[in-house]
Amino acid sequence: MGRGDGSGRIVSPPGADDSGTGILHVDMDAFYAAVEVLHDPSLRGLPLIIGAPDGRSVVSSASYEARRYGVRAAMPVGQALRLCPTARVVPPDFRRYQAVSSRVMQVFESITPLLEPLSIDEAFLDVRGVRRLWGSPGEIAALIRRRVAEEVGITCSVGVAATKHVAKMASTLSKPDGLLVIPAARTQEFLDPRPVGAMWGVGPKAAEALERRGIRTIRDVRESPDAALDRALGPALGARIRQLARGEDARAVETTRVEKSIGHEETFETDVDDRELLRSELLRLADRVGARLRTGGWEAGGVAIKIRFLDFTTVNRSATLAEASAVGHRIGEIAVGLFEQIERHDPVRLVGVRAERLRPAGGAGLALWDDDADRRRLEDALDGARERFGIGTITRARHVGRGQGRGSAPRPGAPQE
Structure with missing residues (x-):
């Protein structure tokens, strides 16, 4: 490869x-x-x-x-x-x-x-x-x-x-x-000698799980028992990898792509071990994610966070929402809850919040009882104020004075080539 x-x-x-x-x-x-x-x-x-x-x-x-x-x-x-x-x-x-x-x-x-x-x-x-x-x-x-x-x-x-x-x-x-x-006609000939990590969709962890079982090439994938792949990768990914190893891929070129996630990350100028500051930063990023969801007409079915520590170890956590939402407060609650599940308390250099499993807003209809109605009205009002006066001029009181240690102005996670 x-x-x-x-x-x-x-x-x-x-x-x-x-x-x-x-x-x-x-x-x-x-x-x-x-x-x-x-x-x-x-x-x-x-x-x-x-x-x-x-x-x-x-x-x-x-x-x-x-x-x-x-x-x-x-x-x-x-x-x-x-x-x-x-x-x-x-x-x-x-x-x-x-x-x-x-x-x-x-x-x-x-x-x-x-x-x-x-x-x-x-x-x-x-x-x-x-x-x-x-x-x-x-x-x-x-x-x-x-x-x-x-x-x-x-x-x-x-x-x-x-x-x-x-x-x-x-x-x-x-x-x-x-x-x-x-x-x-030469697809299989091309695939067979390639390492499993060369397959599109097989990340380093999946490749390592396969290699531990002696499955090192795409030919090995093709010739391995289904049970071995399922044990290494799980039934869903195992079935998908078997198809790709045989050269089977029915995916068409999609001329309209639906955005699958929206997120923001922040790298601190100095590492932060203040848990309250980290919680506040997650809530602030969640507000920005919620604003982008509403602007794009999306709701999120899931929330994920990324925490990168001083030693560059990165921990990711995710959760599914009971009801899809574009309310930053709701996303922030989930993000902070995920953060509390992380046992490590050493200094943090980066935090991120991401909304996942997006769908068009309102796609599920109206619930009989809307716990987020008041919050939604508040955030709609904030959206209007930001549009009128600028993003940096309007924020929640909980974020004021919590900029110590923060890096440059928040921005969406920079794409990496």
């Missing part, structure tokens, strides 16, 4: 067999770093770390020159600089990244309307219906790579396959600046 530093890269020769394919996964190469080089060409060829320069933040992305030293996304910037002392640290500019992403997506949209953005720097395209316009899937992939390079000024890698799962694996293998085509 290709590695994050570009070693192990595999690409297809021009004119490679693309029979039976039609799904493309396009992924920008070290996107944030590439955009910074586009903005400042003097950075080209240098090891770049995208992150806050104070050393307490984490790496959002890194150039391939830095990745070859072992620098990875989500790594503390201080650790990254110890691995690569000559690296240049560049503060992230997400508005700049969004602007370049929009230009990339415009290229995709000019090729096919069947486009599914996965994130700011990657997307699936279904090109089966535009062959007469642009050629075969492999030819379309090559065209996209040329146009992104010429019209936007950055490089991308493309996987071409019969399914989304295989296309995504192929694009990863071809990085950076590559194209890998997997004809339908």
Whole structure:
């Protein structure tokens, strides 16, 4: 499997067999770093770390020159600089990244309307219906790579396959600046020798659980008894992994994506061990999550928190709401309750609150008794005041004077490449 530093890269020769394919996964190469080089060409060829320069933040992305030293996304910037002392640290500019992403997506949209953005720097395209316009899937992939390079000024890698799962694996293998085509008839041949951790949806913990049982490759998954996979992963994930290992993936390219979660995180300037301050911070973040839910017309069916301690250990907890809600007070109550379940009391460097399992507001109808009616009216009034006077001017009294130790102004959790 290709590695994050570009070693192990595999690409297809021009004119490679693309029979039976039609799904493309396009992924920008070290996107944030590439955009910074586009903005400042003097950075080209240098090891770049995208992150806050104070050393307490984490790496959002890194150039391939830095990745070859072992620098990875989500790594503390201080650790990254110890691995690569000559690296240049560049503060992230997400508005700049969004602007370049929009230009990339415009290229995709000019090729096919069947486009599914996965994130700011990657997307699936279904090109089966535009062959007469642009050629075969492999030819379309090559065209996209040329146009992104010429019209936007950055490089991308493309996987071409019969399914989304295989296309995504192929694009990863071809990085950076590559194209890998997997004809339908050779899907199993492509999958079998790959490590289980290369499968889309198999995270490090799931891969470790499989490897402990001697299931190390996708062939091993395919040949293992169902009971062994179910014991390692649970019946639902076990069944899903069995299908993917056989090359079966019926997921279509979704042109309309529903937001699945909304969250906010805060990294403190100094580590915090004041439990009351941490509770207040969770409530404040919950208010912001609730405001974004109401603005988007969503309600949450679940709430999750993230707590990162001084040693960078991260603890996640989640709960299902009895009734879906967009009320920040309700979300905050759940978030604080989850926090109280965490037994560790050592200093905290980051807290986060996330609303999950979103659905359109009002989808469940009106209950006979609404415990949150008064709170909902209050928060609606706060929304109106914030819209009129600005987000930072209106807050609950419980948050006033609790800024000690807090980092920069609260912001949504920064996406990591």
